[in-house]
Amino acid sequence: MMRRIAVLDAPTNLGLRPPTASSVPGCAKAPGALRDHGLLARLRARDAGCLTPPRYDPGDWRPGDGVCHAPEISAYSAALADRIGAIIDRGEFPLVLGGDCSVLLGSALAMHRLGEAVGGRIGLVFVDGHSDFRHPGNASYVGAAAGEDLALVTGRGQPDLAAIEGRRPYFRDVDVVVLGIRAQDEYRLDLQAAGITTRPVPALRAEGAARTAQWAHEQVVDCAGYWVHIDVDVLDPAVMPAVDAPDPGGIAFAELEILLAGLVDTPHCLGVELTVFDPDYDPEGAYAAEIVNTVVAGLAPVVAPGALPPRLLPADPMAPTPRTGNGRRAERGPVIAPAPAVATDPIGPPAAPPGEGDPTPAPAADTSV
Numbered sequence: 001m002m003r004r005i006a007v008l009d010a011p012t013n014l015g016l017r018p019p020t021a022s023s024v025p026g027c028a029k030a031p032g033a034l035r036d037h038g039l040l041a042r043l044r045a046r047d048a049g050c051l052t053p054p055r056y057d058p059g060d061w062r063p064g065d066g067v068c069h070a071p072e073i074s075a076y077s078a079a080l081a082d083r084i085g086a087i088i089d090r091g092e093f094p095l096v097l098g099g100d101c102s103v104l105l106g107s108a109l110a111m112h113r114l115g116e117a118v119g120g121r122i123g124l125v126f127v128d129g130h131s132d133f134r135h136p137g138n139a140s141y142v143g144a145a146a147g148e149d150l151a152l153v154t155g156r157g158q159p160d161l162a163a164i165e166g167r168r169p170y171f172r173d174v175d176v177v178v179l180g181i182r183a184q185d186e187y188r189l190d191l192q193a194a195g196i197t198t199r200p201v202p203a204l205r206a207e208g209a210a211r212t213a214q215w216a217h218e219q220v221v222d223c224a225g226y227w228v229h230i231d232v233d234v235l236d237p238a239v240m241p242a243v244d245a246p247d248p249g250g251i252a253f254a255e256l257e258i259l260l261a262g263l264v265d266t267p268h269c270l271g272v273e274l275t276v277f278d279p280d281y282d283p284e285g286a287y288a289a290e291i292v293n294t295v296v297a298g299l300a301p302v303v304a305p306g307a308l309p310p311r312l313l314p315a316d317p318m319a320p321t322p323r324t325g326n327g328r329r330a331e332r333g334p335v336i337a338p339a340p341a342v343a344t345d346p347i348g349p350p351a352a353p354p355g356e357g358d359p360t361p362a363p364a365a366d367t368s369v
Contacts, residue, residue, distance in 0.1 A: 003307040005045040005299065006092040009035075010080055010273075012053035014069040015102030015146030016244055024056045025244060026280030031097035033279040037292040043299060045095065048087055051080055053099075063141040066158050073102050073145055074160050080106025085113060088270060093302050095295075098275035100244075101132055102145040104229050105161060107273050108153040108170035111227050114270075116167075122227060122270065123175040123220035125263055126150055127256075129233035129247050131178060131198075133187035146244075146276070150178070154194070175226075177219045179204060179212060179259070180234035182249045201249055209255045213262025220268075228263050228272040230256075232291060240290070242281035253294050260298030267308055272299070 009031035016025040031050065040047055054072040061068045080096075084107060087094040096103060111122035126132075128150075134142060135151035142148050142157065152162045154176060155169030162168055178191060178198040185191075191198050197219050204212050220226045237246035239253055251259075263269055274295065282288055301307060 003302050004092050005043050005095050005302060006048040006087045006090070007035075007040050007043070007045045007095045007097060008048040008083055008087065009050035009097050010053075010099045010103045010106065011050065011097075012073075012076055012099040012102060013056050014053055014073050014076065015100040015144055015149070017068070017144050018058060019244070025100065026278040027098065027100050027244065027276055028053070028056075029279040030099065030274075030277040033277070033282070033285065033288040034097055034274075034292055034295075037285065037289050039292045039295065042292070042296045043095075044303065046092065048083065048094070051076070051083055061143070063143060066142065067145050067148065067161055068143050069145070070158065070160050073105065074164055077102075077106040077109055077161075077164060081109035081113060084110035084271065088114065093264075093269075094271035095299070096271065096273035098273060100146040101128070101149045101229075101231055101275045103273055103275055104149040104153055105145070105164070105170075107227055107229070107271070109164055109167065111270070112167045112170040115224060118224060120224035121172060121175055121222075122225055123223035124153070124171045124177070125216050125220070125226055125228045126176060126178045127180050127229060127234050127259065127263075128178070128231040129180060129182060129235070129250050130231070130245065131181050131185045131187045131191055132231075133190055138187065138190050150176070154196070175220060175223050177216045179216060180251060182247055201251060204251065204259075205255070209251075209258035210262050213259050213265075216263060217266065217268070223268075225268045225270045227270055228260075230260065230272060230274050231276045232274065233276055240287060242278050242287045243276050244278060245276075253290055257294045257298045260295070261301055264299060265301035269302075 011028040011031050013025040013028040018024055053076050058068050084094050084096065096107060115122045132147055132150040134148045135156035136142060137156060145152065145161065148157060151157055153170045154173055155162050173194045173196050176196050178196060181188065181198060181200050183200045183202050199212055232240055233243040233245055233247065234250055235253065235256060236250035237248060264272065277291060279288060
């Protein structure tokens with residue numbers, strides 16, 4: 001018996017600026033590219049289908065107009081939240097294949113709905129090469145939701161994105177852990193001022209990926225469960241240049257695999273999303289193959305024998321309220337008890353590694369800013 005993964009494609013590129021005046025971001029092709037390398041078969045996952053996004057069309061958007069594609073992103077996020085919620089209701093583990101980082105808004109909305117349903121809070125482990133914390137309070141203007149997703153899901157920004165269904169914030173600052181940003185991230189001091197816990201790459205590497213995953217668990221211990229966001233630009237562009245904003249100083253595939261395995265190796269992890277891979281910069285498919293190898297190995301604890309899907313239950317009102325590490329009383333969230341497991345076959349054999357001499361595409365322009 002093991003926990004079943006359900007793979008849902010969310011191929012939106014609405015959160016990015018166009019790479020050029022006559023092109024659109026290629027990350028909408030990422031789910032298909034990863035499926036072509038046998039991701040579902042190797043995970044023995046259920047195909048949860050594809051949520052088709054609205055048409056990418058910035059129109060006459062100009063700085064000062066707010067977030068580009070905001071109405072479309074808002075509607076898409078609500079529909080994505082519905083699909084994620086349905087997967088969790090089946091006792092399955094959602095793996096959402098983005099798309100750009102605006103996918104996080106749909107996941108965040110789903111988690112807030114879930115938290116409200118059980119009377120508790122859901123946390124977020126945000127694994128990303130950039131903080132994505134630009135908002136009207138720290139920038140002259142906003143425009144690309146993929147560069148603003150963490151700000152939006154913590155309640156900063158225009159209400160049609162930051163407060164869908166009147167929910168604001170989707171995640172509380174104290175329930176967010178940021179891993180893998182670069183040491184000199186533009187908004188690192190804003191994260192610190194907000195009380196959002198961070199571990200940049202130098203600290204992550206100094207402590208190690210396995211210990212960092214355990215540390216992240218400890219930061220969200222008072223939550224009922226947590227969601228994991230992974231932007232593949234957390235990887236160094238020397239090994240993963242096929243993203244919209246390659247930034248030196250990232251981690252290696254082996255470190256991401258260990259980190260992911262540690263984060264999902266608990267029934268408190270409710271699901272994972274993968275974002276920003278752009279197949280337009282991977283003509284031979286070598287990077288898609290590396291991502292699939294990493295994801296399959298990293299999600300192995302989810303489908304290991306004995307792994308159980310979570311069921312969120314209200315906390316016992318008579319139970320003592322835990323305290324945080326600094327001694328202040330914390331809000332007590334619901335606890336997670338296992339639901340019946342779903343039988344599946346073991347993970348399939350690994351795909352052949354990419355061949356030597358894979359071409360390295362030219363770095364893409366940063367379209368999330």
